[in-house]
Amino acid sequence: MGAMTALRTARDRARAEIRAEILTVADRHVASHGPVDLSLRAVARELEIVPSAVYRYFDNRDALLTALIVETYNSLGEAAEAAAARSPRNDPLLRWVTVASEVRSWAFANPHRYALIYGTPVPGYQAPPDTVGPGTRATWALVGIVADAHADGRLGEAAAEMSPETIADIDAVTVEALPGVPRAALFWGIVAWTQLFGLVSFELFGQTKGLITRGDALFLDAARNMGERIGLRNAP
Amino acid sequence: MGAMTALRTARDRARAEIRAEILTVADRHVASHGPVDLSLRAVARELEIVPSAVYRYFDNRDALLTALIVETYNSLGEAAEAAAARSPRNDPLLRWVTVASEVRSWAFANPHRYALIYGTPVPGYQAPPDTVGPGTRATWALVGIVADAHADGRLGEAAAEMSPETIADIDAVTVEALPGVPRAALFWGIVAWTQLFGLVSFELFGQTKGLITRGDALFLDAARNMGERIGLRNAP
């Protein structure tokens, strides 16, 4: 009778557990076969449950996909945040390279999961707003390094030629979320962001075959040189 | 009797025409629904032909996909090469921005075709070697600008910190295909290449929503600033 803490009844507890099990199996299916081939029936089969039973936990296939996407964004986000947290704040350039490398490592360890969130959107699937927050965690882990460097007085000069339209976009971010961070630093931050993810995607999706044999080394070099453009400095 | 020029008999001519029609319809299906949903049966239906008839022209679905991929690479490649050809060689920086913009425009005009070649690979599909040549045309249009600039003495100094592994990868390209082009220029060229395609993918796949409102302006700014890193200069 007395109200329990989080999960009240046995039914509720079982419900949460089974929901988690469904997600785990579905996630494993995505990880090994890709999001397009995710099948409700296959997940149910593995759980030794009738397909229609899944509908007690998810409205339909898209809802399951959405939950997976959120989970996946959070997985990458946590990895990036942890890398930022464990690398020394007094060496922003090293931090930048470390977090970027963590993103790359995660992507190579989870190629299909990476494709789920950064690849071609699944046809017919519309991402609901729930995914936006988790979707930006990894990005903000990188931006946070620039913000920290600026706060610590460790952000050097950066130069960039920007059109008025780009300046407006950048100011919209800095004024709200990053007061005082120079425009050029954020500009190069955005450019570096697209570069790093672009390189990871190219490698994972096979565009660099025959050209780049040491993707890991190139990635590190790219991250370092782009970090310098942002104005991040080595520790003295 | 007398040998005709290219297409000898009526049968051969009809064969080539119908093959082309199948490709056209399939290409339109990819353009409107994406590569994953491409269906042999749907293509046959639209051509008012029985599904099995398609097998006279393509061994299976993968062969059709491969032909489409080659066609699509060539379409983008031609667009990029045309842009390079029509922009003045004495202004390498402008040329670079022009060709890059052409790639972006093509991608936005053909989002599903872009996804076919630069998005997540279709599950289960293995690209045969035929696709490699056409797949590099757009890239070489960009690299060619750097090569031309170097040949014309219009390539400025570029600086980059590179690991030995990256230097080895870069030298493997320059020695064979771009003799004399400085390492740092090609390094920044590769970085710019991944950046530009990364930004296009991010925009098309929805990663910049809520952050960037003027993707066109940002892209131009990114292309220009990266072009400068390569050492490309404005015309005097």
Add this chain to the structure above:
DNA sequence: TGTACATCAGTGAACGCGCGTTCACTGATGTAC
């Protein structure tokens, strides 16, 4: 030029497959008094 045979495009039916989703149901768990 005419005939006999070979090639090959397209037909029509069938194969086996797996999918998402619905619906009426049963039995166990939870709630109110």
Add this chain to the structure above:
DNA sequence: TGTACATCAGTGAACGCGCGTTCACTGATGTAC
């Protein structure tokens, strides 16, 4: 504490769908002599 009713997880069968691919066939086109 005990009983009557409400909730809800999971079942089992069925729906309608579209897919890639195979195969024996027909009839038209092409080739050799």
